Amino acid sequence: xxxxxxxxxxxxxxxxxxxxxxxxxxxxxxxxxxxxxxxxxxxxxxxxxxxxxxxxxxxxxxxxxxxxxxxxxxxxxxxxxxxxxxxxxxxxxxxxxxxxxxxxxxxxxxxxxxxxxxxxxxxxxxxxxxxxxxxxxxxxxxxxxxxxxxxxxxxxxxxxxxxxxxxxxxxxxxxxxxxxxxxxxxxxxxxxxxxxxxxxxxxxxxxxxxxxxxxxxxxxxxxxxxxxxxxxxxxxxxxxxxxxxxxxxxxxxxxxxxxxxxxxxxxxxxxxxxxxxxxxxxxxxxxxxxxxxxxxxxxxxxxxxxxxxxxxxxxxxxxxxxxxxxxxxxxxxxxxxxxxxxxxxxxxxxxxxxxxxxxxxxxxxxxxxxxxxxxxxxxxxxxxxxxxxxxxxxxxxxxxxxxxxxxxxxxxxxxxxxxxxxxxxxxxxxxxxxxxxxxxxxxxxxxxxxxxxxxxxxxxxx
Numbered sequence: 093x094x095x096x097x098x099x100x101x102x103x104x105x106x107x108x109x110x111x112x113x114x115x116x117x118x119x120x121x122x123x124x125x126x127x128x129x130x131x132x133x134x135x136x137x138x139x140x141x142x143x144x145x146x147x148x149x150x151x152x153x154x155x156x157x158x159x160x161x162x163x164x165x166x167x168x169x170x171x172x173x174x175x176x177x178x179x180x181x182x183x184x185x186x187x188x189x190x191x192x193x194x195x196x197x198x199x200x201x202x203x204x205x206x207x208x209x210x211x212x213x214x215x216x217x218x219x220x221x222x223x224x225x226x227x228x229x230x231x232x233x234x235x236x237x238x239x240x241x242x243x244x245x246x247x248x249x250x251x252x253x254x255x256x257x258x259x260x261x262x263x264x265x266x267x268x269x270x271x272x273x274x275x276x277x278x279x280x281x282x283x284x285x286x287x288x289x290x291x292x293x294x295x296x297x298x299x300x301x302x303x304x305x306x307x308x309x310x311x312x313x314x315x316x317x318x319x320x321x322x323x324x325x326x327x328x329x330x331x332x333x334x335x336x337x338x339x340x341x342x343x344x345x346x347x348x349x350x351x352x353x354x355x356x357x358x359x360x361x362x363x364x365x366x367x368x369x370x371x372x373x374x375x376x377x378x379x380x381x382x383x384x385x386x387x388x389x390x391x392x393x394x395x396x397x398x399x400x401x402x403x404x405x406x407x408x409x410x411x412x413x414x415x416x417x418x419x420x421x422x423x424x425x426x427x428x429x430x431x432x433x434x435x436x437x438x439x440x441x442x443x444x445x446x447x448x449x450x451x452x453x454x455x456x457x458x459x460x461x462x463x464x465x466x467x468x469x470x471x472x473x474x475x476x477x478x479x480x481x482x483x484x485x486x487x488x489x490x491x492x493x494x495x496x497x498x499x500x501x502x503x504x505x506x507x508x509x510x511x512x513x514x515x516x517x518x519x520x521x522x523x524x525x526x527x528x529x530x531x532x533x534x535x536x537x538x539x540x541x542x543x544x545x546x547x548x549x550x551x552x553x554x
Contacts, residue, residue, distance in 0.1 A: 093123075093289065093290070093291045093292065094121075094291075094292045094293070095121045095122065095123045095260075095291070095292070095293045095294075096120035096121045096122065096293065096294050096295070097109075097110075097113065097120055097121070097122045097123070097293060097294070097295050097297065097553050098122075098123050098125070098279055098280065098291060098292075098293030098295070098296045098297065099122065099123065099124045099125070099297045099299060100125055100267045100280060100296070100297065100298045100299060100300060101124075101125075101126065101159070101298065101299040101300045101301055101304060101530070101532075102124050102126035102128075102156070102157045102158065102159065102261065103158060103159030103160070103299055103300075103301040103530055103531075103542065104158065104159065104530065104539050104542040104543040104546060105299035105301075105529035105530030105531075105533075105536070105542040105543065105545050105546040105549070106124055106297065106299035106529070106530070106546060107124075107157075107158065107247075107250060107254070107543075107546060108194065108197075108542075108543045108544075108545075108546030108547050108550065109297055109299070109529065109546040109547075109549045109550045109553065110122050110124060110254055110259045110546075110550065111197065111250070111253070111254070111546075111547075111550065112546065112547045112548075112549075112550025112551055112554070113550045113553055113554050114254070114257050114258075114259070115550075116550065116551065116554035117554070118553070118554040120553070120554075121260075122258075122259045122260065123259075123260045123261075123262060123291065123293070124254075124259060124260070124261045124262070125261075125262045125265040125267055125280070125282055125291065126156065126157060126261060126262065126263050126264075126265060127150060127155055127156075127264070127265065127266045127267075128150060128152065128155035128156030128157070128263065128264075129152070129155075129156045129157070129263055129264070130156070130157050130251060130261075130263055131156060131157040131158050131244060131247045131248050131251055132244075132248055132251075133156075134152045134156040134157070134244075135152060136152050136153055143461070143462035144373050144375065144381065144431070144462060146375060146379060146381075146430075147375070151374055151375035151376070153372070153373075153374050153375070154301075154302075154303045154374050154375070154376065155303060156263075157247060157251050157261070157263070158243070158247035158250075158251075159301045159303070160301060160302065160303065160374065160384075165237070165238075165239070165240055165364065165366050165369060165385065165386045165387035165388075166237065166238030166239055166240060166242060166243040166246075166387075166539070167235050167236070167237055167238070167346065167364070167387075167538075167539070168195060168198060168203070168235065168236040168237075168238065168539055168540045169233050169234075169235060169538060169539075169540050169541070170191055170192075170195060170207065170233065170234040170235065170236060170540065171188075171191070171231075171232065171233040171234065172184050172187040172188040172191060173231060173232075173233065174231060174233045174348060174538070174541075175536055175537050175538045175540055175541030175544075176531075176535055176536040176537040176538070176541050177534075177535055177536075178535050178536055178541055178544065178545055181515070181517060181535060182517050182548065183517075186548075187541075187544060190544045190547055190548060191540060191541075191544055193547065194540065194543050194544050194547050195236065195540075198236070198238075198246065198543075201246045201249045201250050201253070202242070202245055202246045202249055203236060203238055203242075203246060204236065204237060204238065204239070204242070204389070206236075206237075207234045207235065207236055208234065208235040208236070208237055208344070208345030208346070209232070209233065209234045209235050209343070209344045209345055209346070210234055212342075212343045212344070215339070215342075215343040216230075216232070216343060216344065219339075219340065219343060219344065219347070219490060222489055222490045223349060223490050225489060226351075226486040226487070226489035226490055227351055227352075227353075227486055228349045228350065228351040228486055228487070228490065229349070229350045229351070230347070230348065230349055231348040231349075231350060233346070233348055235345050235346050237345065237387070237389070238389075239387065239388050239389025239390070240386045240387065240388045240389075241388050241389060241390070241391070242389050262282075262284070264284075264285075265282050265283070265284050266282060266283045267280045267281070267282050267298075267300075268280075268281050268282065268283055268288070269281040269311070270296065270298075270311060270315065270526070271290060271292070272315055272523065275523065275524060276523070276524040276525050277296045277523050277524065277525040277526035278292055278293075278525070279291050279292035279293045279296055280293075280296060293525075294525060295525055295527065295553055296525060296526050296527070297527045297528075297529060297549060297553075298311075298526070298527070298528045298529070298532065298533075299528070299529040299530045299532065299533075299542075299546065300530070300532040301530055301531050301532055301542075302507065302508045302531045302532065303376060303377075303508070304532045305414060305508040305511055305531065305532045305534075306377070306414050306415075306418075306508060308511060308513075308528065308532045308533075309414060309511040312511065312513065315523065316522075317513065317521055317522065317523055317526070318513070318514035318521065318522040319511055319512060319513045319514055319534075320512050320514065321406060321411045321412070321413050321511065321512070322405070322413070322511065322512035322534045323403045323404065323405050323413070324403075324404050324413035324414060324416065324417045324506075324507070324508070325363075325401040325402065325403055325404070325417075325505075325506065325507035326401070326402055326404060326417055326420055326472070326473075326476050326504070326505075326506055327360075327399055327400045327401035327402050327476070327480060327505045327506075328383075328399070328400055328468065328472075328480060328501040328502060328503050328504075328505050329371055329383045329384070329385055329397055329398070329399050329400075329501070329502040329503075329505045330397065330398055330399070330400055330484070330494075330499060330500065330501055330502075331371055331395050331396070331397040331456060331458065331459065331499070331500040331501075331502065332395065332396055332397075332456060332493065332494060332496070332499050332500075333394060333395055333396075333455060333456055334367065334368060334393075334394055334395060334396050335493075336396070336491060336492075336493040336494060336496070337365075337367065337396040337491060337494075339491075340490075340491055341365075341367040341368075341396060345365070345367065346362075346364075346365040346398075347362060347365060347398075347490070347491070348361070348362060348363075349361065349362045349487060349490065350362075351483050351486055353478075353479055353482035353483050353486060354482065355478070356475055356478065356479055358402055358403055358404065358475070358479050359402075359403040360400065360401065360402050360403070360479050360480065360483040361400070361401055361403075362398050362399065362400060362401075362487070363398070363399040363400075363401050363507075364384070364385055364398065364399050365385075365396065365397075365398040366385040366386060366387035366396060366397050366398065367387060367392075367396045368387065368388075368392030368393055368394075368395070368396065369385050369386055369387035369388075369392075369393060369395070369396060369397050369459070370385070370386050370387070370388075370393055370395075370397070370459040370460070371383060371384075371385055371397050371432075371458065371459050371460040371463070371502055372384045372385060372386050372460065373431075373432050373460065373462075376508075378418075378422075379425075379430070380418060380421050380422060380425065381421075381425050381428075381430065381431065381432055382421055382432075382504055382505065382506050383432045383460070383502045383503065383504065383505050384399075384505070385397040385398070385399065393459050394457070395456060395457070395459055397459070399505050400480055400483060400484065400505075401505065401507060402476045402479045402480060402483075404416070404417075404476070414508050414511065417506045417508065418506075418508075420471060420472065420473065420476075420504055420506070421504040421506050423470075423471040424468065424471035424472070424503045424504040425504075426471075427466055427467070427470055427471055428463075428464040428466055429464060431462055431463060431464040432460060432462075432463045432464070432502050432503070432504075433463065433464055433465075433466045433467075433468045433471070433502065433503045433504075434446065434451070434458055434460070434463040434464065434465055434466070434468075434500055434501065434502045434503075435465065435466060435467060435468045435469075435500070435501050435503075436450065436451070436454065436497060436498055436499065436500060436501075437484065437495060437496065437497065437498070437499040437500070437501055438496070438497030438498065438499075439467075439497075440468070440469055440477075440481070440501065441481075444467075445465070445466055445467035446465040446466065446467070447465055448465045450465070451465050451500075454498045455498050456498045456499065456500050458500060460502065463502060468501055468502075468503035471503060471504070472503060472504075480501075484499075507537070508531075511532070511533075511534050512533075512534030512535070513528040513533045513534055513535070515527070515528065515533070515535075518552050519545075519548070519549055519552065527549060529542070529545045529546055529549055530542040530545060530546070533545075
């Protein structure tokens with residue numbers, strides 16, 4: 093099996109690499125290999141069973157065509173100031189231009205034309221004033237909300253576009269290794285129907301997403317692919333009643349707040365806000381259950397959820413930030429008997445665990461029905477927990493009621509994109525013929541920026 097371009101992973105970065113090559117009129121032979129299934133064949137049984145079934149050999153929410161994006165709330169951040177550090181690699185102006193270009197492609201495939209967070213200048217100013225008083229920074233970022241259910245339609249249309257234009261997609265194909273000879277990447281070793289198969293290519297693009305970050309880190313270590321440990325985000329998913337977030341939801345849709353709370357002054361931020369949304373569970377390798385949030389276009393809950401993430405950077409001699417975050421997640425899962433833990437904020441301040449009967453009596457009803465009431469502070473490190481508590485108190489000055497007794501905190505919320513691949517502005521690694529894109533590369537965070545990186549890669553390879 094020999095191709096001009098081989099793409100590992102059918103997430104946004106890999107998908108948009110292929111789209112841009114087609115749009116540039118490339119006649120090159122392109123193959124995308126994907127561990128999971130086609131988007132129309134992906135489904136989570138939890139919708140019927142009411143609880144996580146721990147699907148094997150992988151979680152359908154995180155794996156398959158369009159990656160974790162298919163089951164996410166589908167927010168496209170339309171600003172170069174949000175979504176990782178790609179502007180530091182290729183320049184902010186180029187990134188913003190490519191965001192605008194990529195956004196038009198999403199519109200062509202059916203994205204909602206409405207943009208959230210515009211035309212509310214006076215209300216935004218008031219929110220910003222309150223944020224400044226609280227020692228927080230409000231990041232302006234227009235949002236195009238696709239919606240969890242709409243994601244499937246959009247990515248199905250993209251999938252069919254690629255197939256109808258000659259791009260080969262090999263589903264159920266897990267990349268186990270890369271092939272190197274004389275410092276050049278010649279392709280990959282993949283498991284196809286239980287058999288190891290070599291797939292060769294002139295250019296190999298690894299776009300494995302957050303789920304593949306740990307695997308890519310091991311590949312980098314094994315083959316001396318230049319990389320460095322970066323930031324790992326550890327935090328919680330916070331859930332409150334919609335009434336508490338009503339103003340922010342209406343004016344901004346997503347309030348991107350950043351702070352550096354005392355005493356540690358680590359960066360803490362809000363991420364992935366879901367008005368009327370639902371807290372969800374994702375399963376990673378080694379049966380690691382992590383929390384996330386979804387927001388549908390038409391189906392709404394009485395709650396808003398948002399992640400609060402604390403950034404951790406490590407110095408020598410420690411260089412395994414992904415493993416560090418995984419251990420915290422495993423401890424949390426252990427305390428929850430394999431489930432996501434949930435605790436009321438007031439109980440944390442009172443130094444007590446939360447009981448199921450207390451949740452049943454609260455104003456805020458969990459939208460993750462199989463979350464286990466318990467004590468998240470028994471798993472989250474002191475430094476991280478202190479940062480989160482102090483950040484929540486600051487956010488309460490911007491959104492009164494955010495730090496109420498009944499506010500729910502779910503754990504663990506972990507973001508695995510800490511392995512930063514060293515590349516030039518053309519996304520060339522120190523191994524000839526090997527390129528790394530998206531969240532697994534450590535340069536992007538989220539749907540839009542990963543898609544942008546794919547577009548730029550497609551232009552280089554056309």
